[in-house]
Amino acid sequence: MQQVSRGVPAALAAASALTSTPAPIRAEGFGEHQQLFNEIQSTLGDIRNKTNGRLEAVEETNRNLIDSLNRIEAAGGFAPSGGSIVPDEPEYTRTFASFLRSGRGEEQLSELQGQGERASIQAALSVGSDQNGGYLAPTEWDRSVSKAQMATSPMRRLARLMTTTVGAFSTLWQTGNPGSGWVGETAARPETTTPQFSPITFAAGEIYANPAATQRILDDALIDLGSWLVEELRVEFNRQEEIAFLAGDGVNKPRGLLTYVTGGASDGEHPGGNLTVVEQAIAVDTLIDFMYGLAAPYRANSTWLMSSLTAGALTRLKDADGNLIWRESLIVGQPATLLGRPVEIDEGMPGPDAGNVCIAFGDFNAGYLINDRNSSLRLLRDPYSNKPFVHFYATKRVGGGLLDPNAIRLLRIPV
Structure with a gap:
C-alpha cells in the first residue's frame, strides 16, 4: 500500500x-x-x-x-x-x-x-458430484486384491520332509530288538531272536484346481489376473494340505497326525501301533506329568503343538510358587515356551473343549513325515479346451503319515 x-x-x-x-x-x-x-x-x-x-x-x-x-x-x-x-x-x-x-x-x-x-x-x-466434475478427479486405486490373512501351519517346519521322484515313499519299521543273554565261558550259545521288519508306505495324494477366465478379462483387467490366480491357488493348496496333515484320512490325501488313535481313520495303520493319548484336565501338575511321560530321547527335541484357544488357557497357569509356566519369547521369530519347551501354534488343532485332543507334544521330526512328489504347484494354462475360456489347471502331489508313534503324545480333555 x-x-x-x-x-x-x-x-x-x-x-x-x-x-x-x-x-x-x-x-x-x-x-x-x-x-x-x-x-x-x-x-x-x-x-x-x-x-x-x-x-x-x-x-x-x-x-x-x-x-x-x-x-x-x-x-x-x-x-x-x-x-x-x-x-x-x-x-x-x-x-x-x-x-x-x-x-x-x-x-x-x-x-x-x-x-x-x-x-x-x-x-x-x-x-462430490460425478456430473459436475467428479469424473475429472478419479481416485488412485491399489492394483492388487486384499483379503483376510490365513494362518500358516508349522507342520512343514516341524516334520521330516522327503522329496521323491516317484509316487510314494517307503521305509521299514523295526519291531523288537535282537535277543541276547549272559553266558559262561564254555556254555553253549543257542540262537537268539532277531528283529522283525514291516514296511511303511507314504503315498502321495493329489490336490487339483481348474478355474477358468475369459481371454477378454485377462487382456483388459488392470491387474495381472493370471499371476493373481496362481498365487491364490498356491495359498489354497497350502490350506488343503495343512488340514490333511492333522486330520486327513489317507484317501487320495495324507494321513493326519490326529487320526492315528483308537477309532481314528488311521487306527492300526502303523506297525508300531497308535499314538499315546492321555486324558487329563489342563493343570500345571498334569502338564508336567504329560511332558515327562515322553521318553527322554524324544523329549530333547520336543515341541508343544496347539491352537490359539488352548494357548490362551495355558498362559494363565501358575506353579505352586505363583510363577507363570508360560514364557513369552523376548527374541523376534522365536516361539514362546511352556515348561521350557517351545510352543508352536496351529489353528487346525481343536480347542480345549471336553472330548477334544487339543495338545500334541513330542519330536515331530522323528514322529511325522511329509512326502513331496513335487513340492511346488504345477500349472497348465489351457486356452484351447473350452473357448473362449482359459483354464488354469493346477496340481500338487503330497503325502504324509506317522513315522514313529513313540515320538509324539496327545492330550485329550476328559468328557
Missing part, C-alpha cells in the same frame, strides 16, 4: 512539470509573425488548463481508491456495507483488491462483478 501511495504523487508531479505555465514568448524581430506566436501561446494555455484539471481529477480518484484499499486491508477482506451487489467471498475480494491496485477506471467494476458471478458458477463444479 505504501508503494501505491508513493507512486501516484510522483507521477502527478512529473505530469505537472510537463504542463506548467511556459515563459512568455518574445517575438521581437519577427514582425508579421507576432500574431502567429500569440495564437500558439493561447492554444498551449488552453491545453495546460485542461490537463491540469484532468490531473487534479485523477489525483482525487486515486486518493479515494487508496483510502478504500486501506480500509479493505485493515478489515482483512472486502465486506462492503450499504447493500453492495459484490459477493462476499475470498476469491472476489482478492480480485477486487487487485483491481484497485491496478488503477483501472470505474467502468471496470461491472466487468469485475461479472467475473465474480462466473467464479461462483465455476465453484459449483464439485468432486
Whole structure:
C-alpha cells in the first residue's frame, strides 16, 4: 500500500512539470509573425488548463481508491456495507483488491462483478458430484486384491520332509530288538531272536484346481489376473494340505497326525501301533506329568503343538510358587515356551473343549513325515479346451503319515 501511495504523487508531479505555465514568448524581430506566436501561446494555455484539471481529477480518484484499499486491508477482506451487489467471498475480494491496485477506471467494476458471478458458477463444479466434475478427479486405486490373512501351519517346519521322484515313499519299521543273554565261558550259545521288519508306505495324494477366465478379462483387467490366480491357488493348496496333515484320512490325501488313535481313520495303520493319548484336565501338575511321560530321547527335541484357544488357557497357569509356566519369547521369530519347551501354534488343532485332543507334544521330526512328489504347484494354462475360456489347471502331489508313534503324545480333555 505504501508503494501505491508513493507512486501516484510522483507521477502527478512529473505530469505537472510537463504542463506548467511556459515563459512568455518574445517575438521581437519577427514582425508579421507576432500574431502567429500569440495564437500558439493561447492554444498551449488552453491545453495546460485542461490537463491540469484532468490531473487534479485523477489525483482525487486515486486518493479515494487508496483510502478504500486501506480500509479493505485493515478489515482483512472486502465486506462492503450499504447493500453492495459484490459477493462476499475470498476469491472476489482478492480480485477486487487487485483491481484497485491496478488503477483501472470505474467502468471496470461491472466487468469485475461479472467475473465474480462466473467464479461462483465455476465453484459449483464439485468432486462430490460425478456430473459436475467428479469424473475429472478419479481416485488412485491399489492394483492388487486384499483379503483376510490365513494362518500358516508349522507342520512343514516341524516334520521330516522327503522329496521323491516317484509316487510314494517307503521305509521299514523295526519291531523288537535282537535277543541276547549272559553266558559262561564254555556254555553253549543257542540262537537268539532277531528283529522283525514291516514296511511303511507314504503315498502321495493329489490336490487339483481348474478355474477358468475369459481371454477378454485377462487382456483388459488392470491387474495381472493370471499371476493373481496362481498365487491364490498356491495359498489354497497350502490350506488343503495343512488340514490333511492333522486330520486327513489317507484317501487320495495324507494321513493326519490326529487320526492315528483308537477309532481314528488311521487306527492300526502303523506297525508300531497308535499314538499315546492321555486324558487329563489342563493343570500345571498334569502338564508336567504329560511332558515327562515322553521318553527322554524324544523329549530333547520336543515341541508343544496347539491352537490359539488352548494357548490362551495355558498362559494363565501358575506353579505352586505363583510363577507363570508360560514364557513369552523376548527374541523376534522365536516361539514362546511352556515348561521350557517351545510352543508352536496351529489353528487346525481343536480347542480345549471336553472330548477334544487339543495338545500334541513330542519330536515331530522323528514322529511325522511329509512326502513331496513335487513340492511346488504345477500349472497348465489351457486356452484351447473350452473357448473362449482359459483354464488354469493346477496340481500338487503330497503325502504324509506317522513315522514313529513313540515320538509324539496327545492330550485329550476328559468328557
